[in-house]
Amino acid sequence: GESVGLHLPTLSVQEGDNSIINCAYSNSASDYFIWYKQESGKGPQFIIDIRSNMDKRQGQRVTVLLNKTVKHLSLQIAATQPGDSAVYFCAERGGGTSYGKLTFGQGTILTVHP
């Protein structure tokens, strides 16, 4: 049969708008989460992280929200700029038997229009 690639979620915004990128994680025992940004031709780069005992953490222009009840993460980018255009990944550090294991979500493509 024919194989299909991943259909990454996409988000298209205007420069200056706020962006919200969502991620569902899989392991209820995961205790640490990271958002990464990946630009074309480069490896993923760290944006912000959050421990499982927190529900919100703010950085410069970015905020991460964690809802453990529904295993959901979001990344909010304020005043989005064209340089923010990239693929964004959430990553979870496994707990229990998967302790230390860092696994990634499928990614979201963010496009910022000037």
Next chain:
Amino acid sequence: DAGVIQSPRHEVTEMGQEVTLRCKPISGHNSLFWYRQTMMRGLELLIYFNNNVPIDDSGMPEDRFSAKMPNASFSTLKIQPSEPRDSAVYFCASRYRQGADTEAFFGQGTRLTVV
């Protein structure tokens, strides 16, 4: 520190050949990860090491893939024999320690093309 260093940056090889990808983690980091990125499957964890010991290799596709970490400053990912479906970007990442609440730092990746 120069960050995580991977070599080569690009590799083109013929089907059936052996391919070896190399990684130098950040000095002082004792967790190391190998990932494969493709359009089909996204960013997949292949294997990770802690203190040079493989902890979880459940993501290694099949016996053609093997990874070693002979010391704290070097790791290899080998594919023998290579197949066209192995074409992907392979990333190495390192992290301060397994239990630390710190991010993993990624190398620039090796783009592998098997023809």
